[in-house]
Amino acid sequence: MFHQLEVNVVLNRNSNGPFDGTSHSESGKRGSSPTTLGQFVRLGQLLSFALASGIVTTSAVFLFLVSQREPDAEQPGWIFLAIGGGVFVASLVVSFLLRLMLKSNAASSLRQTQEAEEVCRGGAAASQSARDAWENWDAEEPLPRPLIGFLSATQTSRIVAQAVLEGAAMINLVFTMLDGNLIHFAFAAFCLVGVIAMTPTTGKVRSEIRSALTVGGVSGEDRF
Template sequence: MNDPVQNPYIAPGAVDSSDIGIAAIKDRVRIGMIITFALVQGVVFATGIMLFLMLNGDDGVAAGAQPAAAQPAGAGDLVLPGLGIAIGVGACVAALVVGGMMKRISINHFRAQLSAAGIKQVDHTATQFPPQVDQLINASRARTIVGQAILEGAAMLNVILMFLDDNLIHLVPIGVLIAGIVMLLPTVGKKLALVEQASSR
């Protein structure tokens, strides 16, 4: 009564063509790594361009104007750096919250699918997995991309703010956000750990 539902068109002992193998998981992980590299490269490239423009800009001072270094610092000078840091912190929080919500939804959906298919638990050490695992990993990939996109957007905003106010303090949130993007780098181990977590009751 509790045996898993079997495909009647597949011979006993044969592998269901709808199953996903460890090689397919590795392929999806490689795609995620390429996306991560592209996002990091874009932020680093934009930051480098802005730094080049800032450091090689026109250093001339208009006649009668006070040099920028001699001008007194005011509270207004902290507006854009503060805004950049706030954007960075907000992006990190948003990435965590949205990622957590998407993870819970995908795990609940995965467990419901396993129950409907009569599968009690998935062995994360196996070489072949039921098709429900494929959907879980695809949902995980979408969650990773969303989180990385949030962090990348905040980093690019800090790049723009850095160019506007010529303040290198923006490199701090940019560096933190790049580190956050890298931390979301998908690996086979992370995917298998997700399968183990999602299949355990």
């Protein structure tokens, strides 16, 4: 009797289709992984705020410490400033390339899914209508599984790129304690701007979906 009951429960769970709204909604409430566009945006904004806050807080602390230091005639020359500037430039390049590469891979993976192929298949009018449905998906409605995977991948690319910039900012802030040069704070400020610029919004995420569903991959309009 108990075995039969267990079988019935399993069958009832499997009766929901892979894109059933109730199933996705319940799983989103039970699990920690986002399943709606709005959840992805809010999580990305929270992570971006955390990274930006780390840079701002650390900058404030180091600025206070530097201001309390007595002038030292034997401070190191421009070597730390050169290293800090090099790290800053390298972080910009690495951050940009990593973000672009990971987004491109995510877009390619999305277009290779059966569901995405069906969306883009057919005449131009039919394909455009299907793409519009995915691009303008309600922010609080459970997303199709391919879009969940795509947005998870783009979320990862964003966090990696932001982490690279945060690391460059922290290195420059440490250098301020070594040479007392305030130019390092300018490098950290530019890194902060880069982190903030990559903060996701609903419009940016929709643009990423639009670019991914366009033949040729990620377009140049929303690389950051």
